[in-house]
Amino acid sequence: MDWRDQGMLLAVRPHGENSVIAEVFTRGHGRHLGVIRGGTSRKLAPILQPGAQLDVAWRARLESHMGSFTAEPIRSRMAAVLNDPLRLSALSSLCATSAFCLPERESLPNFQAETEALADAIHSGKGWLSAYIFWELRLLEETGFALDLSACANGGGANDLAYVSPRTGRAVSRMGAGEWADRLLPLPECLLGGPITLDGARAALTLTGHFLTQHLAPSLGGRAFPAARTRFVEQVARA
Amino acid sequence: MATDDLSDLNALIEMMAKLPGLGPRSARRAVLHLIKKRDTQMQPLSRMLTHVAETARACLNCGNISTLEVCSICASEKRANGQICVVEEVSDLWAMERSGMFGGRYHVLGGTLSPLDDIGPEALRMPRLKDRITSEAVQEVILALNATVDGQTTAHYIAGELAHTGVAMTTLAQGVPIGGELDYLDDGTISAALSARKEMPR
Numbered sequence: 116m117d118w119r120d121q122g123m124l125l126a127v128r129p130h131g132e133n134s135v136i137a138e139v140f141t142r143g144h145g146r147h148l149g150v151i152r153g154g155t156s157r158k159l160a161p162i163l164q165p166g167a168q169l170d171v172a173w174r175a176r177l178e179s180h181m182g183s184f185t186a187e188p189i190r191s192r193m194a195a196v197l198n199d200p201l202r203l204s205a206l207s208s209l210c211a212t213s214a215f216c217l218p219e220r221e222s223l224p225n226f227q228a229e230t231e232a233l234a235d236a237i238h239s240g241k242g243w244l245s246a247y248i249f250w251e252l253r254l255l256e257e258t259g260f261a262l263d264l265s266a267c268a269n270g271g272g273a274n275d276l277a278y279v280s281p282r283t284g285r286a287v288s289r290m291g292a293g294e295w296a297d298r299l300l301p302l303p304e305c306l307l308g309g310p311i312t313l314d315g316a317r318a319a320l321t322l323t324g325h326f327l328t329q330h331l332a333p334s335l336g337g338r339a340f341p342a343a344r345t346r347f348v349e350q351v352a353r354a
Numbered sequence: 355m356a357t358d359d360l361s362d363l364n365a366l367i368e369m370m371a372k373l374p375g376l377g378p379r380s381a382r383r384a385v386l387h388l389i390k391k392r393d394t395q396m397q398p399l400s401r402m403l404t405h406v407a408e409t410a411r412a413c414l415n416c417g418n419i420s421t422l423e424v425c426s427i428c429a430s431e432k433r434a435n436g437q438i439c440v441v442e443e444v445s446d447l448w449a450m451e452r453s454g455m456f457g458g459r460y461h462v463l464g465g466t467l468s469p470l471d472d473i474g475p476e477a478l479r480m481p482r483l484k485d486r487i488t489s490e491a492v493q494e495v496i497l498a499l500n501a502t503v504d505g506q507t508t509a510h511y512i513a514g515e516l517a518h519t520g521v522a523m524t525t526l527a528q529g530v531p532i533g534g535e536l537d538y539l540d541d542g543t544i545s546a547a548l549s550a551r552k553e554m555p556r
Contacts, residue, residue: 132374161540165503193503194542197528198549200510207507342474346467346511353514 116182117174120144121189123231124167125214127154135163137184138214139171140230145221146213149173149184159186165210166192166234192238199240201354204347205247206237211341212251216258216331226257244351245311251323252306260284260330262322264306267291278302281325300325313354320348415486417462417479419444427451433459436493438486440512442466442500450498458496461486466499466508478508480515487519494522501528501546 122141130136135154140146149171154163162169168189175182196202213230217223233250236243255261262284266273269291278287278299292299303318305311328340363385370381388396406421413425420426427433437458441447447460463478486492497512499505513523529547530536536544 161543164542188540191540191542194528194546197501197506197546200507200514203503203507203510207503210503342467343507346507 116176116178116180117172118144119170119172121168121170122147122227123210123234124163124165124169125210126165127151127163129155136181137163137171137186139169139184139186140213140217140227141171142224142227143222144173145223145227146217146219147173148219149175149182151184151186162186162188162191164191164193166206166238168192168231192234195238195240201350202237202240202243204343204350205243206234208341208344208347209233209237209247209250211343212254212327215338215341216254216327216335223257226253229253244316245305248305248311248316248319248323251320251327255284255323255326255331258331259334260326262286262326264302276302276307279322281329284326284330313351317348317352320351324348412462415482416447416460417444417464417482418447418460427459433457434490436491437496438483438490438492438494439496439498440483441498442505442508446498446500456496458494459490463499463508466502466504467511468504475511475515480512483512484516484519487516487521492521494524497523497525499525501526 120141120143122139122144125138125140125146127135127137130150133155134150134152136148137151137154138146138148151159151163153159163186168191170187170189171184173182173184192206196206209230229250233243233246236246252262262279264276264279264286266286267276267288268280268283268285269287275288275290276286277289278292278296279285279302280287281298281300286302287295287299289296300322301318302322303309303315305315306319306322309315324344327344332338332340367378367381367385370376370384371378373381376384388399409421410419411421411423412418413420413428414423415428416425418425418427422429435458437456438461439447439450439456439458440461440463441450442463442465444462447462450456450460461479461483463480463483465473465477467473467475467478483495487495495512495516497509499509509525516523527550529543529550530539539547
């Protein structure tokens with residue numbers, strides 16, 4: 116069994132003395148693992164950093180085996196963000212969240228392209244915070260926990276939407292919320308097409324964070340959500 | 355019976371094979387070599403292993419490995435120059451010492467923040483670092499962490515945690531290694547080197 120594809124490196128972990136197990140979010144084969152022999156060498160280790168764009172060739176005797184990758188670098192996204200704590204934590208959170216949430220070996224071509232586009236935005240520093248927030252909404256959608264922000268769950272159409280139900284993920288208008296308002300999650304305007312502000316970004320990350328940690332994570336076996344996202348949210352809160 | 359005769363040797367070979375850089379074949383070669391040089395190498399090695407196993411410990415101050423409670427670097431008054439170099443592991447401290455360029459003290463974190471390995475701030479030796487900044491009148495903290503995502507994430511985290519102390523914080527430069535050729539460097543290193551370019555002396 117073998118194939119060749121391109122993708123973004125999400126994580127590497129040591130395997131034996133000289134090798135690593137790499138997680139790559141590929142275009143045609145989804146999130147895929149493989150051993151890279153010599154991955155801790157001076158030549159390969161600088162290339163195998165989270166966020167790197169790789170050309171990988173996967174080979175295994177059987178489809179069910181983990182198999183091994185040979186990897187060639189296409190471009191690194193790390194160097195440009197190393198001195199920017201906010202963008203570095205965003206890239207780290209993007210990779211850790213993807214590695215945690217995405218199914219293995221399931222092709223998600225559209226979402227993969229959106230993930231690479233976000234990584235490129237973080238690398239370039241243009242419009243990345245807004246892109247990150249909408250990427251988390253798309254992640255919830257891809258994993259079956261989509262938020263419905265199109266209309267009020269209590270009727271009343273799309274006007275004056277101000278809250279989201281923490282249980283159903285549906286939007287609720289100010290009038291529809293009534294006395295339940297304090298039990299609902301605030302819906303920031305930036306998620307309804309308004310301009311992005313730091314306060315709005317914090318509120319949006321709190322909203323998506325609730326569904327990632329309280330709904331999605333329990334469905335994946337109840338493991339703790341990656342701390343990299345928490346650190347990113349803290350960085351945004353401090354910005 | 356032959357297996358029983360060799361069981362101790364096989365156990366030794368198996369243990370040696372677990373050491374970094376050794377496999378079963380090289381471990382067997384090393385054990386045979388030690389047996390041949392029983393008096394001159396094996397017994398001194400055995401005594402030294404026993405001695406170090408009893409005495410080696412982490413320095414209470416910096417985390418360096420030493421046979422004393424406080425390592426020689428921390429004990430030396432000459433090294434109290436107001437600089438602390440923060441490194442990830444003891445091997446990094448030894449690498450810095452090999453260069454002979456740094457005259458201050460060290461602080462070994464014992465790892466870096468790592469989302470994959472679930473290593474959080476509580477696993478690093480941060481409280482001790484904060485204590486040392488006050489007790490040793492530190493004026494500069496040099497963050498000598500690896501130029502990796504995890505290493506630099508940790509560096510930014512430490513910088514944030516120590517911001518209120520008012521101590522100067524610096525980090526190692528990134529760029530072209532001595533003897534390096536541009537053609538063989540990855541694009542990330544080249545862009546880091548270009549960003550950190552300096553004026554040419556005239």
